[in-house]
Amino acid sequence: MSHLHADLVGTGRPRFAFLHGLFGRGRNWTQIASALADAGYPAVLFDLPDHGGSSWTASFSYPRMAETVAEEIDARLGSAARLLLVGHSMGGKVAMLTALAHPELVRGLVVVDIAPGRSAQVDTFGPLVAAMRSLDLATLASRAEADERLRAAVPDDAVRLFLLQNLRRKGGWHWQPNLAMLGDSLDEIGGWPDVGTASYPGPVLWLTGERSPYCRPEHEPEMRRLFPAVRKVVVPGAGHWVHADAPSVVISELLAFAEASAR
Structure with missing residues (x-):
């Protein structure tokens, strides 16, 4: 199993887990995670395989990355972790696959500016x-x-x-x-694996940037098939790096999502 480096933000059992995008690292989410921790929601920030302090692999595979994340969550928090899993871009694809394959680990899913399909960008x-x-x-x-x-x-x-x-x-x-x-591996990173008839029944927040080209109308049917409880929020003025462009909006949406998921 690949080793994933992780940073904990806040004290106590993490409620959120964050997965970054290509050439990012978990710490890219520190500002957001710190605000959530201040509100009583500790977080774990993962470096995905081949990034940051995590182990390297010989080839790129979204399903294998999702399995690595699931194994790491299980090892750290147990098989009933029930995290709110947040993923941006490449990390959003990993987060979607993790929720589809291991719904028992994911209480709620937040997908930030990516879709379940080819990302030509x-x-x-x-x-x-x-x-x-x-x-x-x-x-x-x-x-x-x-x-x-x-x-x-x-x-x-x-x-x-x-x-x-x-x-x-x-x-x-x-x-x-x-x-x-x-x-x-850019072609594979821009792709999306065949997930068959899988779907994830839990709550899903789909945060997209108003100025970003990554999420388009043709992506919506597949997103709603895989995640029937999805709610889409378009963040005004934001590009692909929604959390950097509009951190206060992202923090507000994540807090509301956490509070709704706790009920």
Whole structure:
């Protein structure tokens, strides 16, 4: 079994678990999780396989990632964990599959700006991966220099900062995620496995960004087939990184979802 690094936010038994997107890490959700913990809902933030402090794998597989998450939840919290599972983008697909395969672990599901289908937008990561791979780490003197070298290929400051969180210096500079495997697997990451006739009966909150192209009208029938109790909320003005663009809205929606799920 792959080892998943996890950060706990708050004290006591976690009520929420968070799964990040491609080239992210659990700590990307710290601001949201801290607000939930302050309201009495502790959280666990997982680094998915091949990301952050978690183990690397030889190949990319959504079903295998979901099984790893389920095993980790079971090992940490027991088979009756009944967590509120939140996943963004790639992590949203993992969260959906975890709920479909292991509904006993998931009291409620929150899917953030992703759909159960092909995500062609993942192709936009191709140039980002190429830029990361082209960075000559052997001659790199500092993180500031890495930022400067990436600027031409990745002009968006927020995206560049997001990528550079993965750069580590321990015995020389290196990328912490499994860059080679993930970069070669963008087609699989953009895909969605066949789940047959499975469905998840529990409550589902589908948070999407108003300005994001990831969730489209043609995705809704499959989302409602798999998750008949889904409620869709479009967050005004938000793009794909809904939790970064509108944290107060996301916190409010998650608190309301937690309170409703407790009743």
